[in-house]
Amino acid sequence: MNRSEVIRIMEVIKRTYPSFDVSAASIDHYAKRLQDFPFESALENVERHILTERFPPVLADIRGRIGDQLDSQRSKAEAAAYAAQLEVWREDADTSPPPPGYWDGVKAKIRGRNR
Numbered sequence: 001m002n003r004s005e006v007i008r009i010m011e012v013i014k015r016t017y018p019s020f021d022v023s024a025a026s027i028d029h030y031a032k033r034l035q036d037f038p039f040e041s042a043l044e045n046v047e048r049h050i051l052t053e054r055f056p057p058v059l060a061d062i063r064g065r066i067g068d069q070l071d072s073q074r075s076k077a078e079a080a081a082y083a084a085q086l087e088v089w090r091e092d093a094d095t096s097p098p099p100p101g102y103w104d105g106v107k108a109k110i111r112g113r114n115r
Contacts, residue, residue: 001034002031005042042064
């Protein structure tokens, strides 16, 4: 994250927490400690923090737990892939009829006669 992105993060925080320090010294402090962290993840963490916390976030809150974030992203990707596969199966099911004799087998099972 570069200095201008740190300033953007701090502006978001300042809007919700008016007492948050956005001095040049504070910006330098945050920029030094967030330079290796992705802006999008930091912004997401700040937004989540603002929704649930009464006090402004500290550096640890802005950085969040990267392992948890990676797990969350991986889970979201797997869920999206599964949803896409379900849609493919749904489309295939709508266009292809059941195999020959399927309904006869179902009726036989309902009547108690196994084939």
